Amino acid sequence: MNVVDVAEPKLARAVPKLEARGLYKQFYRGSSRMDALYDVNLVIQPGEFVAVLGASGCGKTTLLRIIDGLEQATGGELLIDGNASRGTGVDRGFVFQQDNLLPWRNVLRNVMFGLELQRRPRAETKAQAMQYIDMVGLSGFEKHYPHELSGGMRQRVNLARAFTISPDVLLMDEPFAALDAQTREVMQTELLRIWRQAAGGRTVVFVTHQIDEAIFLADRIVVMTARPGRIKEVIDVPFPRPRDLHIKRTAEFGEIYDSIWKTIEQEVRVSMGMSTS
Numbered sequence: 001m002n003v004v005d006v007a008e009p010k011l012a013r014a015v016p017k018l019e020a021r022g023l024y025k026q027f028y029r030g031s032s033r034m035d036a037l038y039d040v041n042l043v044i045q046p047g048e049f050v051a052v053l054g055a056s057g058c059g060k061t062t063l064l065r066i067i068d069g070l071e072q073a074t075g076g077e078l079l080i081d082g083n084a085s086r087g088t089g090v091d092r093g094f095v096f097q098q099d100n101l102l103p104w105r106n107v108l109r110n111v112m113f114g115l116e117l118q119r120r121p122r123a124e125t126k127a128q129a130m131q132y133i134d135m136v137g138l139s140g141f142e143k144h145y146p147h148e149l150s151g152g153m154r155q156r157v158n159l160a161r162a163f164t165i166s167p168d169v170l171l172m173d174e175p176f177a178a179l180d181a182q183t184r185e186v187m188q189t190e191l192l193r194i195w196r197q198a199a200g201g202r203t204v205v206f207v208t209h210q211i212d213e214a215i216f217l218a219d220r221i222v223v224m225t226a227r228p229g230r231i232k233e234v235i236d237v238p239f240p241r242p243r244d245l246h247i248k249r250t251a252e253f254g255e256i257y258d259s260i261w262k263t264i265e266q267e268v269r270v271s272m273g274m275s276t277s
């Protein structure tokens, strides 16, 4: 009798885009030490949209800066595509809370800036910048200077610039925090549209204080503890894509919101030195 080997082929496991293994971060001021992050473990797959929520000062920005390579962890390891990270790289783009546009450059030249730093051919740089200016809905404003734009438009230029350099990983630190509530909602929808449209399914790590923003945008939400920040809970967001703003008004959205708020409220109380009972 022939014996056929029917052992199941081993499932090929995707290499995570980002992996934090036991990350610690301590800051020193003179002789005093401050623990910002404590044993952070997190795996993020390619193309995932992950939101990070947590009380003020719990270490969200620090985590993002370590992923970007702007800051070095005191302990633990950060792997990118399975390899130890070695500082900053063009594979990661950072979008800050305040747009950091250059006031003496118009919209087109601001969007071209990141590519110019990469010394790409000028024609290619301009064509790519125009494509993303169009994608963020600012065609016709190429020659405008930052002071001639609204806050929402400036943040869209910021997004176009971040997407233009085609980073595999987009790190966003409360990018819409300075916007009014209506503009923020429009920008959330725009971000999802651009994220879907931009080729290659970029991985996004998005820090926010807004629970509804996190639920609306993310595949998974990471809730951190009060400082020193650890991962307290990771929540899978069940809403299919593409998403519409109306999901924010559904009962399911409200239930997820309430449950996350309960988790965060405890940590906010801890961070403020209040009772958690």
Ligand SMILES: Nc1ncnc2c1ncn2[C@@H]1O[C@H](COP(=O)(O)OP(=O)(O)OP(=O)(O)O)[C@@H](O)[C@H]1O
Pocket: 027, 028, 034, 036, 054, 055, 056, 057, 058, 059, 060, 061, 062, 063, 227
């Ligand atoms: N360069 C630094 N030197 C010293 N302490 C720092 C430095 N950067 C951050 N910290 C401290 O580390 C802690 C975490 O800061 P971080 O900015 O990461 O928090 P956060 O969660 O992003 O806060 P927020 O939500 O208020 O923006 C804070 O207590 C902060 O004061």
